[in-house]
Amino acid sequence: MKLALLALRNLARNRRRTAISLAVVATGTAALLLTAGFVAFSFEGLSEAMIHGGLGHLEIARQSATEGRTATLERSVADGLDDWQALQQQVEALPGVLAAAPTLHVAGMASTAAGRSAAFLGVAGDPVRERRMGFTVKVRQGVEMADAPPREGEDQVLLTQGLAQTLGVGPGDRMTLLAVDPDGMLNALDVTVAGLITTGVQELDTRYLRLHLHSAQRLLGTASASNLLVTLDRTSRTDEALHRLRGVLAGHQPPLAVVPWTERAPFYRQVRALYRGIFWFLGSIVFALVVLATSNTLAMAVMERVRELGTLRALGTSIGQVAGLVGLEALWLGLIGGVLGDLLGAALIVALNWLNISMAPPPGAVDPIELRVLFVPEAFVGTILLMLAVLALAAVGPVLRVARLRIVEALAHT
Amino acid sequence: MTTPPVFDARGLVKRYILGETTVEALRGVDLEVSAGEVLVVAGPSGSGKSTLLHLLGTLDEPDAGSLTLAGTATATMNERARTLFRRSRLGFVFQTFNLLPVLSAEENVELPLWLAGVGARERRERARAVLAEVGLEHRFGHRPDQLSGGERQRVAIARAIVHRPLAVLADEPTGNLDSETATEVMDLLMALNRSRETVVVVSTHDPALIARAPRRVVLRDGRIAADTRGAAA
Amino acid sequence: MSRLLLAIVASGTVTLSGLAGAQVHPADRALLAQTNLFSTVPEQFHARLTVNRTDWLRPLQAEMWRGGRDRMLARVLDPRQAGRFLLQMGAEHYLIAPGARQPVKLGAGVGAAGAVSFEQLLGLDVERDFDIERAEGSGRIVTFHLVARPDTAAARATPRARWVVDRTRRLPLRVDIVLADGRTARVVEFADFLPGRDRVPSRLVLKDVLRGGPPAIVEIVAFEATPVPDGLFSLTDPAGRAQLPPAEKPR
Ligand SMILES: Nc1ncnc2c1ncn2[C@@H]1O[C@H](COP(=O)(O)OP(=O)(O)O)[C@@H](O)[C@H]1O
Numbered sequence: 001m002k003l004a005l006l007a008l009r010n011l012a013r014n015r016r017r018t019a020i021s022l023a024v025v026a027t028g029t030a031a032l033l034l035t036a037g038f039v040a041f042s043f044e045g046l047s048e049a050m051i052h053g054g055l056g057h058l059e060i061a062r063q064s065a066t067e068g069r070t071a072t073l074e075r076s077v078a079d080g081l082d083d084w085q086a087l088q089q090q091v092e093a094l095p096g097v098l099a100a101a102p103t104l105h106v107a108g109m110a111s112t113a114a115g116r117s118a119a120f121l122g123v124a125g126d127p128v129r130e131r132r133m134g135f136t137v138k139v140r141q142g143v144e145m146a147d148a149p150p151r152e153g154e155d156q157v158l159l160t161q162g163l164a165q166t167l168g169v170g171p172g173d174r175m176t177l178l179a180v181d182p183d184g185m186l187n188a189l190d191v192t193v194a195g196l197i198t199t200g201v202q203e204l205d206t207r208y209l210r211l212h213l214h215s216a217q218r219l220l221g222t223a224s225a226s227n228l229l230v231t232l233d234r235t236s237r238t239d240e241a242l243h244r245l246r247g248v249l250a251g252h253q254p255p256l257a258v259v260p261w262t263e264r265a266p267f268y269r270q271v272r273a274l275y276r277g278i279f280w281f282l283g284s285i286v287f288a289l290v291v292l293a294t295s296n297t298l299a300m301a302v303m304e305r306v307r308e309l310g311t312l313r314a315l316g317t318s319i320g321q322v323a324g325l326v327g328l329e330a331l332w333l334g335l336i337g338g339v340l341g342d343l344l345g346a347a348l349i350v351a352l353n354w355l356n357i358s359m360a361p362p363p364g365a366v367d368p369i370e371l372r373v374l375f376v377p378e379a380f381v382g383t384i385l386l387m388l389a390v391l392a393l394a395a396v397g398p399v400l401r402v403a404r405l406r407i408v409e410a411l412a413h414t
Numbered sequence: 415m416t417t418p419p420v421f422d423a424r425g426l427v428k429r430y431i432l433g434e435t436t437v438e439a440l441r442g443v444d445l446e447v448s449a450g451e452v453l454v455v456a457g458p459s460g461s462g463k464s465t466l467l468h469l470l471g472t473l474d475e476p477d478a479g480s481l482t483l484a485g486t487a488t489a490t491m492n493e494r495a496r497t498l499f500r501r502s503r504l505g506f507v508f509q510t511f512n513l514l515p516v517l518s519a520e521e522n523v524e525l526p527l528w529l530a531g532v533g534a535r536e537r538r539e540r541a542r543a544v545l546a547e548v549g550l551e552h553r554f555g556h557r558p559d560q561l562s563g564g565e566r567q568r569v570a571i572a573r574a575i576v577h578r579p580l581a582v583l584a585d586e587p588t589g590n591l592d593s594e595t596a597t598e599v600m601d602l603l604m605a606l607n608r609s610r611e612t613v614v615v616v617s618t619h620d621p622a623l624i625a626r627a628p629r630r631v632v633l634r635d636g637r638i639a640a641d642t643r644g645a646a647a
Numbered sequence: 648m649s650r651l652l653l654a655i656v657a658s659g660t661v662t663l664s665g666l667a668g669a670q671v672h673p674a675d676r677a678l679l680a681q682t683n684l685f686s687t688v689p690e691q692f693h694a695r696l697t698v699n700r701t702d703w704l705r706p707l708q709a710e711m712w713r714g715g716r717d718r719m720l721a722r723v724l725d726p727r728q729a730g731r732f733l734l735q736m737g738a739e740h741y742l743i744a745p746g747a748r749q750p751v752k753l754g755a756g757v758g759a760a761g762a763v764s765f766e767q768l769l770g771l772d773v774e775r776d777f778d779i780e781r782a783e784g785s786g787r788i789v790t791f792h793l794v795a796r797p798d799t800a801a802a803r804a805t806p807r808a809r810w811v812v813d814r815t816r817r818l819p820l821r822v823d824i825v826l827a828d829g830r831t832a833r834v835v836e837f838a839d840f841l842p843g844r845d846r847v848p849s850r851l852v853l854k855d856v857l858r859g860g861p862p863a864i865v866e867i868v869a870f871e872a873t874p875v876p877d878g879l880f881s882l883t884d885p886a887g888r889a890q891l892p893p894a895e896k897p898r
Pocket residue numbers: 430431432437438439457458459460461462463464465466
């Protein structure tokens with residue numbers, strides 16, 4: 001207690017040096033906070049973009065359709081949900097569920113009167129539900145597709161720009177979709193291009209299109225849906241909702257699978273690992289720099305006070321107490337520097353967010369993104385703990401030195 | 415009298431090895447100091463005064479000979495035991511005062527009490543009482559750098575006696591003081607000895623101070639050249 | 648199933664006439680001409696057939712019309728497929744569907760995605776598209792190695808084929824569809840022929856060598872060499888097809 005106070009007072013002796021040490025620790029802390037905040041932002045942005053770009057938080061599909069399958073936009077309609085409407089009602093009644101929207105996946109060929117054709121990957125849905133779910137499909141050109149189920153002959157599609165380019169069509173143009181129905185038979189459907197969209201994923205933009213659930217059902221001659229996509233009021237409730245849904249749907253025949261978005265998101269694991277890697281890489285650099293910078297000043301602080309430490313030993317202070325004194329000084333540096341770094345980091349985060357910097361689109365994405373740095377509460381606590389660890393490590397040398405001090409020599413030290 | 419002497423040194427030898435050469439700082443010192451004695455260790459510079467006080471204070475270990483402190487042989491004491499012995503039974507005064515610069519006068523004096531585990535309130539009371547005793551009742555809150563040399567040494571003396579040790583070891587306590595202040599400090603040490611029956615061992619080579627001592631041990635080349643009691647002739 | 652169905656359509660139209668090649672013996676060339684189903688099957692007929700596979704719940708019922716050497720129309724007899732036809736006109740083939748105003752020309756890509764590609768088979772108009780590379784076998788069984796003529800629809804989909812015939816009975820036994828890299832993709836076996844009718848297959852076995860799976864068995868359950876109205880094959884006017892009886896499953 002008093003030792004801690006004494007250590008704190010010792011820090012105030014060489015204010016300049018202490019200030020530099022604190023600056024090093026605080027800067028390192030702030031750098032980590034910014035990194036964590038940016039990583040969290042990027043990751044959360046990516047997650048939300050994927051969730052609201054059409055993944056939803058949870059997917060309900062026939063177990064047989066999901067087993068051993070990663071390509072989540074190709075749930076065969078033959079393995080679809082016949083009773084999706086009943087399921088939809090059941091699921092939407094659950095707490096935390098914003099909406100449960102049916103989607104129908106259809107793959108096939110699109111062709112135009114001019115004789116151009118291209119393979120497509122179509123996802124059909126209910127525009128009203130999807131709006132409620134916060135699915136954002138930004139129409140770049142043309143208009144949204146109509147909310148109401150299209151009448152016969154009035155089917156519409158939203159084409160990705162790349163697909164539209166391949167087919168040489170634009171808003172208002174007509175084309176024909178060709179697909180194999182659940183019986184394995186080919187069918188065709190004339191559609192009008194309502195608008196052009198982007199998925200945000202380059203690779204998908206060359207073949208993706210959206211259409212109304214009813215259009216897809218017409219094309220496939222079915223009343224089923226491939227799956228139900230469930231969105232929640234908060235992403236953090238995904239696990240909770242996952243377990244509840246699995247419970248609710250346990251007895252369903254045929255057996256259903258509830259798949260969280262993390263399992264369906266392309267590259268989710270890789271991206272998360274990448275971000276973690278970046279964070280740990282920077283974290284280790286900061287760690288090393290702070291250890292190097294502070295261990296030196298801590299050693300200097302001990303060197304300067306050898307006689308004083310010898311005096312303490314002469315007066316009957318134990319080796320442990322003297323070593324503790326030096327260690328506590330280091331920990332104070334870590335704590336104060338960490339807190340200052342938290343404040344500095346918070347200020348920088350606010351400032352950066354206030355600047356509204358926009359960044360080039362990340363690889364695979366289409367739109368530039370606005371830079372945001374998030375407050376990661378765990379990081380604010382974590383960095384302080386980390387800095388305590390850093391300083392503890394930096395103090396190892398000086399502490400050992402103090403523990404080995406010979407009193408008589410220390411007293412003679414000038 | 416069954417009370418053992420506070421210090422009982424037999425044939426103390428201390429060598430320092432400096433590269434090729436070995437310096438024999440003490441070459442067999444016998445010394446017995448009983449409770450309540452005041453002793454001045456005199457001798458020219460380099461005669462081994464500091465070395466003797468270090469050994470008596472368990473700050474260093476002899477190469478030969480034995481030392482018994484209040485009945486306990488130091489050879490049987492480990493590092494921890496010596497630390498505890500110093501903490502509770504000894505007080506130190508240094509030539510360079512060696513106060514902790516970040517602590518006030520009062521806090522410096524409290525330090526031995528804190529080490530002994532005395533509660534905060536009692537610590538403050540006792541520290542202030544002792545500071546008053548050495549004439550510094552108006553300097554409680556001052557930091558060492560706000561005090562004069564004489565005041566600092568008084569604080570150091572207060573620190574050395576606040577926990578009522580058996581003995582105070584003062585190595586050239588007046589070495590950094592002018593002669594007038596040195597006399598005051600010396601008088602103070604002797605007064606404390608009288609009021610508390612604390613053994614006081616002071617090393618000095620100041621003839622004026624030596625003359626005032628009730629017992630004088632003169633060292634020369636690591637040996638006791640004279641051990642006299644009573645007022646100097 | 649549509650692919651299989653069209654495969655049947657195709658198997659009836661494979662032609663091996665018009666083959667050229669100096670090294671081919673005239674007797675072999677004559678043999679090819681005699682086994683050329685494209686010529687031996689009547690130019691006008693209506694047929695009903697079933698397709699089955701051991702892994703299907705029930706067989707597929709279908710009917711088809713040939714209206715001239717190079718025209719074929721087929722549909723599945725199932726109310727759910729009402730209004731849908733597959734139409735072959737020469738080298739081109741179309742899907743006619745109620746949801747599409749115009750017949751949809753089926754490009755090479757559609758068939759390429761499937762297991763038994765109807766269009767590859769339909770495209771096997773060897774009279775137009777293939778040359779005999781060599782003939783093999785001096786005994787009863789003769790195998791013709793065929794190479795698609797460059798720049799034809801067949802060349803894209805079916806670079807090579809092996810046409811296996813029975814010299815004694817003057818009947819085709821089998822056709823292997825061979826890819827450019829030499830792998831055999833599909834096999835169609837002509838397992839039986841209509842009694843009393845020269846060289847009209849009544850039973851075909853379709854095997855997907857690349858993908859595996861059980862073979863599909865095609866059986867002609869009714870065959871009638873009868874004039875077929877032109878209107879059935881119109882690309883512009885659906886009226887002729889609209890007059891057909893509903894696509895009910897036969898009892
Ligand atoms: N740490 C040491 N290393 C080497 N020699 C030492 C050391 N300390 C003291 N000495 C030597 O021991 C002798 C006695 O020294 P010291 O006890 O300091 O004498 P004094 O205090 O009487 O001046 C001197 O010759 C001194 O040089």
